[in-house]
Amino acid sequence: MSKNNSFSKTMVWILMGMLILGLGGFGITNLGGAVQSVGKVDGKPVSVNDYYRAVQQELDAIQAQTGQRITFAQAQQFGLHQQVLARLVNQRALDAEAERLGLSMGDENLRDQIVNISAFQGLDGSFDREAYRFALQNSGLNERAFEDSLREDAARTLLQSAIIGGVDMPDAYAEALARYLGEQRSFSYATLTEADLDAEIAAPDEAALQAHYDANQSNFMQPATRDITYAWIAPAMLLDSVEVDEASLQALYEDRSAEFNQPERRLVERLVYGTAADAETALAKITASETTFDDEVTARGLELADVDMGDVTQSALGAAGEGVFAADTGDVVGPFQTDLGPALFRVNAILEAQSVTFEEVEADLRDELATDRARRVIEAQINTVDDLLAAGATLEDVAAETDLELGSIKFHVGSEDAIAGYADFRAAAQRIQDGDFPEVTTLDDGGIFALRLDGTSEAAPIPFADAREAVEADWRATAVREALKAQADSLIERMKAGEDIITLRLIVAQEQDLTRNDFLPDVPATLLETVFGMDQGDIEAVAGNGSYLIVELDDIAAADLSAGENTTIVNLIGQQVSQSLTQDILDAYSNFIRSRAEIEIDQGALAAVHAQLN
Numbered sequence: 001m002s003k004n005n006s007f008s009k010t011m012v013w014i015l016m017g018m019l020i021l022g023l024g025g026f027g028i029t030n031l032g033g034a035v036q037s038v039g040k041v042d043g044k045p046v047s048v049n050d051y052y053r054a055v056q057q058e059l060d061a062i063q064a065q066t067g068q069r070i071t072f073a074q075a076q077q078f079g080l081h082q083q084v085l086a087r088l089v090n091q092r093a094l095d096a097e098a099e100r101l102g103l104s105m106g107d108e109n110l111r112d113q114i115v116n117i118s119a120f121q122g123l124d125g126s127f128d129r130e131a132y133r134f135a136l137q138n139s140g141l142n143e144r145a146f147e148d149s150l151r152e153d154a155a156r157t158l159l160q161s162a163i164i165g166g167v168d169m170p171d172a173y174a175e176a177l178a179r180y181l182g183e184q185r186s187f188s189y190a191t192l193t194e195a196d197l198d199a200e201i202a203a204p205d206e207a208a209l210q211a212h213y214d215a216n217q218s219n220f221m222q223p224a225t226r227d228i229t230y231a232w233i234a235p236a237m238l239l240d241s242v243e244v245d246e247a248s249l250q251a252l253y254e255d256r257s258a259e260f261n262q263p264e265r266r267l268v269e270r271l272v273y274g275t276a277a278d279a280e281t282a283l284a285k286i287t288a289s290e291t292t293f294d295d296e297v298t299a300r301g302l303e304l305a306d307v308d309m310g311d312v313t314q315s316a317l318g319a320a321g322e323g324v325f326a327a328d329t330g331d332v333v334g335p336f337q338t339d340l341g342p343a344l345f346r347v348n349a350i351l352e353a354q355s356v357t358f359e360e361v362e363a364d365l366r367d368e369l370a371t372d373r374a375r376r377v378i379e380a381q382i383n384t385v386d387d388l389l390a391a392g393a394t395l396e397d398v399a400a401e402t403d404l405e406l407g408s409i410k411f412h413v414g415s416e417d418a419i420a421g422y423a424d425f426r427a428a429a430q431r432i433q434d435g436d437f438p439e440v441t442t443l444d445d446g447g448i449f450a451l452r453l454d455g456t457s458e459a460a461p462i463p464f465a466d467a468r469e470a471v472e473a474d475w476r477a478t479a480v481r482e483a484l485k486a487q488a489d490s491l492i493e494r495m496k497a498g499e500d501i502i503t504l505r506l507i508v509a510q511e512q513d514l515t516r517n518d519f520l521p522d523v524p525a526t527l528l529e530t531v532f533g534m535d536q537g538d539i540e541a542v543a544g545n546g547s548y549l550i551v552e553l554d555d556i557a558a559a560d561l562s563a564g565e566n567t568t569i570v571n572l573i574g575q576q577v578s579q580s581l582t583q584d585i586l587d588a589y590s591n592f593i594r595s596r597a598e599i600e601i602d603q604g605a606l607a608a609v610h611a612q613l614n
Contacts, residue, residue: 038609039089039601041594042096046088052609054084072613081610085601091156093594098155105154110147163589164582174574175561182559182566184513187531189523189551190506191544192488194480201479204472212475213464219474220467225410227454228429231395232419233381233404234447235374242370242377249365253358260356265311266324267349269304271297276342279335283344286332293332293346311351320345375446377403382448385440395438395452404448410457425449480546488541488548495539495552506550513557524549 037045055072058080063069075081098104105113114120115127119135122128136146194201204212213220253260271293273279285291291299297307314321320336320343327333327347334344381402388398399406409417411429419425422443428451438450464471511520516532524544534540534553542549559566 037602038085038605039599041089041092041599042597044092044096046085046092048605048609050088051085051606052612054088055081055609055613058084072610076610081606085606089597089599090590090594093597093599094156094159094590095152096597097593098152098159101159103155103158105151109154110150113150114147160586164586167578167582167585169574169577169581171570171574173577174570177573177577178561178566178570179559181517181569182515182561183532184515184557184559185531185553186510186512186514186555186557187551187553188508188510189527189542189549190508192484192491192506192548192550193546194484196506197480197483197487199483201476201483204475204479209468209471209475210464212478213467213471216474217461220462220470221459222462223412223414224459225412225457226429226432227408227456228411228432228451229395229406229408229454230419230425230449230451231385231399231402231404231406232425232443232447232449233378233402234443235371235378235445237405237447238374238377238403239367239370242373244366244369244373248369249362250358252365252369253361260354260361262354263313264325264353265313265351266347267311267351268309268317268324269293269297269307269346269348270309270338270343271300271302271307271346272338272340272343273335274341276335276337279342279344283332283334286344293344296344317345371446378446378448382440382442385448385450389438389440389450395450398450404450408454419449422447425451477546481543484548485541485543488550491550492539492541495550510554527551 037047038051039046055075059070059072059075062075072081114132120127120132122131133143136143271282273282282291282296286293286296294304297304314325317324317336318338320334320338323333323336324345324347327345329347329350332344332346335342336345337343381404385398385402385404388401393401396406398404407417407419409415409420409429411420411426415426420429422445424441424443428441428449432451432453434453434455436453438452440448440450442448461467462470514520514528514531516528518528520527524542527542527549530540530542531551531553534551536553536556539550539552542551561567561570
């Protein structure tokens with residue numbers, strides 16, 4: 001009986017969702033009344049309404065996740081419509097399979113589901129046939145189609161439940177993963193740097209540098225570039241030419257006086273009690289060190305965040321203000337009457353009054369006003385620049401006739417020119433194609449620019465003479481790395497032979513009981529990976545940035561699966577892998593059913609729906 005009730009509740013929510021979505025659905029009349037489906041699977045139609053609503057749901061989901069609404073055209077670029085259609089085809093294939101197997105909802109169960117849906121009930125709570133007919137009519141369905149969809153949904157759910165019912169990953173699998181993740185290792189390591197080398201690295205001659213350049217030419221390449229001419233202007237470029245009068249500066253200072261001139265404040269916590277007697281008793285216990293303010297907060301079922309008032313002025317505390325402001329940092333005072341009742345207050349910090357004079361902030365205010373006015377000056381030029389470009393003016397002409405400055409850049413992903421620091425410019429520079437018409441584009445600081453692609457250049461080796469300094473630095477880094485490795489390998493061999501050479505020459509650090517997921521700062525990222533590939537007593541060398549680490553594995557501790565944290569990990573892993581296995585089985589079954597189905601897709605109907613979505 002409980003299973004039937006659970007199923008009933010589930011179906012009620014499914015039906016309510018269908019009805020709500022149906023009210024905003026896509027009507028067949030939008031396509032001239034002729035198109036009702038976008039395809040068939042074993043004779044079962046994939047309705048236009050279902051496809052339209054499913055696409056809209058995906059668009060809404062993307063907006064909910066990203067906070068931005070994308071167009072259907074944008075969604076098509078990453079195949080959203082194909083994913084939706086594939087999902088609906090899978091569902092209809094399962095519907096056809098359920099029908100072949102003879103699965104269906106009985107008339108009595110169907111009736112129970114329908115009469116229990118509130119949208120179909122009258123004012124007295126009983127089933128109202130007119131409400132039923134009206135709701136279906138608004139959703140673009142008739143009674144037969146709606147009831148058939150309920151039967152199909154129920155049959156498909158029953159089929160899916162039969163396929164995945166009882167699927168559970170063995171406990172041994174989750175335990176094995178938990179043992180892997182929870183295993184702990186203790187190790188010692190010493191860092192070998194250039195200062196520890198037995199001999200200094202000799203300076204290379206020209207022949208050695210040339211050989212290194214020839215062998216490692218890919219390290220000395222100039223990137224492929226896009227040769228761009230641009231005209232631009234930013235507010236910072238106009239600051240010296242924009243006039244700001246003293247009256248405006250004084251007015252801005254007055255408008256923001258609350259920011260520049262703040263009264264003395266306190267960082268305060270307030271704990272309210274039911275009666276003054278309760279508050280006095282608590283204060284006496286705190287004063288006698290029988291309890292603490294924190295303990296009192298916890299005893300009342302609260303957390304410190306619940307009683308934190310932040311920084312407040314004396315006037316904001318009302319009647320409690322004078323007493324609180326007379327207290328020192330750390331004092332608990334009260335009880336004082338508040339709007340919420342008698343309360344104790346703890347003073348956490350004293351914030352002195354702040355007063356910033358006009359003279360102290362005049363320069364900052366002047367820059368702020370000048371920048372704002374510069375933005376307005378630039379904004380007023382947008383139409384002028386647009387008109388010039390539309391009339392056929394070149395960027396050189398625009399720079400000659402306006403305040404915009406002309407520039408050029410060999411743009412690539414590592415460009416560091418001033419204008420390349422703007423994300424809007426970088427995006428436009430990567431997007432522009434040969435022959436594109438220059439257009440005015442705004443920058444995030446209020447500036448504007450227009451650009452033109454003059455050509456491109458492929459990546460090419462930097463001439464040896466120009467790259468010599470980089471070649472020498474790379475040669476030296478390579479030589480140091482090779483010398484460090486050779487010395488580390490030599491030390492390791494001697495240690496394996498029984499010499500305690502490391503503690504005599506290097507500072508040894510130790511780490512205890514680390515897992516694979518732990519993080520160690522200031523060591524090579526591969527250190528833990530190497531450690532967990534070693535056997536107890538092994539010694540390895542790990543390359544770092546200009547260093548080598550000599551590592552010895554001291555101890556291996558197996559994960560204790562009876563510990564609380566590991567027990568939780570085992571349970572979580574078990575749930576996740578079981579869910580993954582269940583989904584994989586269902587996907588495999590659905591794909592198998594679909595592969596046997598006869599699928600017909602009406603490309604014309606899809607195009608018509610897509611036209612409505614655009």
